[in-house]
Amino acid sequence: MVVCSMEYDVCRNERLSCRARKLLDQEIEFISNPCFGDANLESEIPGDFATSSMGAWVDPGQGASSSGGSTTISRLCRADVLSAEEEKKLFRSFNFLKYKANQYRSQLDPDWVTEDQLELIEQLLHRAQLVRDEILRRNMRLVASIVKKCTTTGVSFDELFSDGCLTMLKAIDKFDYSRGFRFSTYAYHAISNFAYRKIANRKKERAKYKQLPPExxxxxxxxxxxxxxxxxxxxxxxxxxxxxxxxxxxxxxxxxxxxxxxxxxxxxxxxxxxxxxxxxxxxxxxxxxxxxxxxxxxxxxxxxxxxxxxxxxx
The missing domain is CATH 1.10.10.10 (Winged helix-like DNA-binding domain superfamily/Winged helix DNA-binding domain)
Structure with a gap:
């Protein structure tokens, strides 16, 4: 019985060590801010977000003719646009949660780690992910309005919309709210530039295809x-x-x-x-x-x- 208990402890420690090493290998990027040193800031971070709708991604492989695709996009674009103050709070929360996760992660020793330490870091990263999804959800309308102007016969709306969402996620990671301008301005340039590049590349591909001999x-x-x-x-x-x-x-x-x-x-x-x-x-x-x-x-x-x-x- 003692031997079984010891084997269980060894296996458990190995699992904890493995989880710790994965966290140490994972780079946590965030935009720092002087206010992160405020001890009262953590109490102002929202606890949860209703992001279940974010699970219904539009698969670019489905194409514009897929049943339900347009309905899904329409539903995702119903969220209210963020006010300047809401936007500031969400981006502050997003980066602060990753800042705290990185802070605790730097103290990890994979050979001497507890379940509570790992759960705290993983919970902070999960909460940051929820905030990120909420920012995306509240900006879906912007993505749709941009790609609607870029849609051509060679690139469908659904494909550009899916790519636009991925581009916006990258923009969320890089946006510094403390500079004073709105996220929509930053995201607009990122998404439209990506869309126009994709359309230009698609035209080049189509031109090259047409130059191929028939057989x-x-x-x-x-x-x-x-x-x-x-x-x-x-x-x-x-x-x-x-x-x-x-x-x-x-x-x-x-x-x-x-x-x-x-x-x-x-x-x-x-x-x-x-x-x-x-x-x-x-x-x-x-x-x-x-x-x-x-x-x-x-x-x-x-x-x-x-x-x-x-x-x-x-």
Missing amino acids: QSMEETGAVKNPLMGTDTWDELSELLNQSIDTLDEREQLIVKSRFALGKHRKTLTFQKLADQLGISKERVRQLEQRAVAKLKAVTQGTRLELIRDLVCD
Whole structure:
């Protein structure tokens, strides 16, 4: 019995030590302020926020045609805009909580750490995350208003909105409220600059795609036949694809045809080969393939096309 108790204590200490090391490896960035030395400041920090709505993110892979996407965005944009004083308090709370977490973290010794020490730091970081989400929630309307002006045929509103939210999160981390100007000014430039860069890059990608010879994607050296797909299956998928291909943009069509051997010569291309052709990263090709397949599945639910993920040649 004593041995079991000792083993339990050893395992528990190892778990605590592991948690402590993860916290020590995690960089806690915050914007410092002289008021953080005020002993009474902590009592002014709000305790919690109703941020459950933040769980409903818009997946950029769903596209503008996804059911419920616009409704979700509309719901997220209903929050009241922050007043100058509310904004100041939230950013002060956000950075102060991370400041305190970093302060306690600097005192950690992974070999001699208690559960209470770790829970205190983790709770402070969790509260900071809630404040961050609240700032984002209250600025959703700003994101929507910016990306609505930037939407083009090559980049959907949903995609820009999702990217805009991620850009705003980064802006929240870097914003210094003590300089006296509003966060909306800072965020507006960050989001609009990102959106215009994305649109410009997308235009370059589309231009490069149009310069490719018609059957280059199927004729490239290094393309391999798809041995997993019989003639009947290939014919069926080809027919389904032709019926639903208009739901994809030109680049997605190229990727789907190349990846699933649905072209004239029944050959597949690797992610790297497509990345080289389109002038984008290998991971970006993978993401575009996933988005395209999600669109096709949505419009061909219950058909053989649902099996397409099992037929990919990586």
